[in-house]
């Protein structure tokens with residue numbers, strides 16, 4: 554596992570172990586049984602995302618995210634513009650995307666391209682309100 558947000562891969566793996574144990578003990582729900590806390594997606598892959606992997610904070614810091622929201626959140630530095638467009642569409646305008654059932658970065662790359670097409674003529678822009 555890669556380092557993230559000041560936490561080493563080993564710290565993140567330890568945090569994942571704490572989360573898995575908490576799920577197994579029923580302390581927190583399995584993320585596959587609850588909706589994404591950002592977009593409300595309740596189908597396809599959902600994970601817990603954490604910004605703070607400190608053992609004492611990880612449970613309260615865990616947020617259930619669908620695959621798209623999770624991957625977009627992690628690409629916020631590499632693809633800042635597409636990430637901003639994605640979260641504006643999802644949170645401010647209620648844009649809904651189809652669920653993702655398998656890790657598929659082609660889906661994500663295609664979506665990022667579409668999100669960045671806003672400088673093109675209007676007829677070529679994606680419709681923010683058009684559900685796929």
Ligand SMILES: [Zn+2]
Pocket residue numbers: 589590591592593594618619620621622623
């Ligand atoms: Zn989501």
